[in-house]
Amino acid sequence: MSKNYARVIHWFRRDLRLTDNTALHAASQAAGEVVPVYVVSSWKGLHAWTGPARQEFLAGCLDSLEKNIATAGGRLIFRRGGAVEELERLIRETGAEAIFYNKDPDPFGQKVEADLEARGRALGVEVRGFKDVVLHERDEVLTGAAKPYRVFTPYRRNWESLPKPPVLPAVTHLVSTVDHLPSEPCPSSATWGLPASGCILPEAGERAARQRMKQALSHVIPHYAETRNTPLGSTTSRLSPDLRMGTLSVRELYHRVVALMAETDHAAIRKSCQTYVSELAWREFYMQLLWHFPEVLEHEFDAQWRGLPWNYDDEALQRWKDGLTGFPIVDAGMRELRETGQMHNRVRMITAMFLTKDLRIDWRLGEQYFMQSLIDGEIASNNGGWQWSAGTGADAAPYFRIQNPWSQTKSYDPKGDYIRRWVPELKNAPTAMLLEPPASGSLFKPNREYPEPMVNHAGERERTLEFFKRHRAAR
Ligand SMILES: Cc1cc2nc3c(=O)[nH]c(=O)nc-3n(C[C@H](O)[C@H](O)[C@H](O)COP(=O)(O)OP(=O)(O)OC[C@H]3O[C@@H](n4cnc5c(N)ncnc54)[C@H](O)[C@@H]3O)c2cc1C
Structure with missing residues (x-):
């Protein structure tokens, strides 16, 4: 297959996996060489929206990603600081012709994307954002009057009726010729000046996430409609941290649940799968609300x-x-x-x-x-x-x-x-x-x-x- 670029940077964000990763897959198809990078935020100490447990879990996901990338023949570069500045530096160091990334659904991430695109234009480097975190983004699910939905049920009906993007193959082979590039060590919570959380956390990383998904598909999701309101035990899938970090693709999860539904004659299992899919729609309902009404972070929506x-x-x-x-x-x-x-x-x-x-x-x-x-x-x-x-x-x-x-x-x-x-x-x-x-x-x-x-x-x-x-x- 002919390649459009000699070298492309893949900027990892909340997509910390090699399987079914839209931008990474596109980069590996389009470029002879992919330079994977994660930019570690430079804040230190207390943060209004983040704490030690999630940073610890994130660090575990990054450690696992670094190893998976090495197994595929690549090298994950860690940089610390502002994303736009660090990516610009990496462009200069590598001579990459493009940056590929998966789009962030929140306004803070979108602001960085807009700045990066402006910087890319100035530098003559292509900057391409891909839909990955959701099955349907911002303007794909709108009312008949082309307005955002404010109520879940009609949103869900419309969301469910739309064709879903397919699952992409895993990236198993990465070429790296830029081994000399400087890289920070993989972060730990100490990187952000945070104390140990003391929490008992689930195992982090893509392999653990896939195991949890398999376990949920065989043991939890078939009974989900009955069990999901019981707070103790394996009553829900517990996949939200994996969806949050992107160690699991929401596309793959969706398609596997739909396949489970298709292959059963049990009405109760079908109902459970439907209920589970509607929870995935809730996740996207809230994301589209934030896309359309970012003021909800300040004010009451109503x-x-x-x-x-x-x-x-x-x-x-x-x-x-x-x-x-x-x-x-x-x-x-x-x-x-x-x-x-x-x-x-x-x-x-x-x-x-x-x-x-x-x-x-x-x-x-x-x-x-x-x-x-x-x-x-x-x-x-x-x-x-x-x-x-x-x-x-x-x-x-x-x-x-x-x-x-x-x-x-x-x-x-x-x-x-x-x-x-x-x-x-x-x-x-x-x-x-x-x-x-x-x-x-x-x-x-x-x-x-x-x-x-x-x-x-x-x-x-x-x-x-x-x-x-x-x-x-x-x-
Ligand atoms: C006050 C409050 C705060 C919440 N904060 C978060 C948060 O920070 N992050 C987060 O992912 N979820 C949040 N939720 C939604 C929900 O509680 C979690 O998604 C769910 O508990 C995750 O567990 P699970 O993966 O076992 O879910 P399951 O029941 O197995 O559901 C499967 C997936 O569907 C999605 N989902 C399920 N319920 C909801 C919901 N009500 N809203 C949006 N998505 C949903 C999640 O991605 C979840 O992983 C919040 C809910 C409430 C009431």
Whole structure:
């Protein structure tokens, strides 16, 4: 096959894999030689949107990528600093004729892309961005009036009806003749000046991600419709960190789930596969919202709720973060997050609603803490989840739908197994005490170490309804 370029740079970002990687595959087809590079961000210390667990997981993914690239005959170059400056330097060092990359769905990444394209034009180097992180991007799924969707269900119907891009072969052979190029060492969390997270993290990298996908396809996704709301155990696929880092391609995951659906006669398995695919559509729904309405990072999506007088009680916020609210299901979720960098979706909703509806603390503070803590921390889905929980988002749960943490426990953790797993003080507490608020006047003390509920849910529910109604009336 004839090659259009002698040398192309592939700029790795959130696509840390060799299999079914759109830009990398295109670069390997178009160029005699591909120079793979990852530019490590240069911030140090505390970061409002990132924390040690995700950086540790990222570092593990990069370490694995570096080895996979070496096995394919290439060499991953690490640079540290601003992406545009470092890529420009690499162009000069290598004489590459083009830079290929997969596009980022968030506004920060897009800004860098725009700057890089401008720089490329000035240098006479081609800069090509590819769709890879999503099955359908920004303007592919629009209403009949060519407007972005604000509500999920019609978006999903349209999204599902569109043909999906096929899976691409893995890049197994890379040529490298620029072995002299300087490279930083593969980063660790210390590179960003972060302490060790202390979290028990899943194995990082493409091979581990593919194993998780296979496990999910055989053991989880066939039963997903029944199990997905149960917070303990292998009830969901746990693939979000892999989708976040791009150690797994969403195309391949989608096509494998659709194939599983096609090859079964079991209605329950088909339903589970359909439910799973619709979760992948949620991910893209939130990404298209952020594409079209980047202001959601600042404001409530639903304009009527902008300016709500949220609470900024530091002590209450800290009790929520520490898992010491006295609401066992909330505390279990917050401790799972702190110990693993992960949290089940049902419990994310419960903990987020507790912060915004029981404590009326500004959802942006919870959004930030989740971004700092989650290894799958993803700006669009996180913002969407928080705005949904606060009742301020697109397709929002109306403000008056306020989940009761006790009833949620009865529905989704009726035996208290999840709570006991993450809150050791409650290990021997009778189940009934985990499912009901303490009777008026009595003390809720399964043992002395565990606090009483910090608020009365029923009372806070009424105050929250008033809070929203008053704001609306004053407009
Ligand atoms: C307050 C809040 C914050 C959230 N923050 C994030 C975040 O930072 N990053 C993130 O990836 N997800 C986030 N979610 C969505 C969801 O909780 C996670 O995607 C899910 O828990 C990941 O676990 P899983 O891979 O086992 O999911 P599964 O149930 O197996 O679902 C498969 C995939 O579908 C996607 N998905 C599932 N549910 C959702 C959803 N509600 N919204 C968007 N995509 C979804 C994910 O990519 C997920 O990996 C958030 C939800 C809430 C309520």
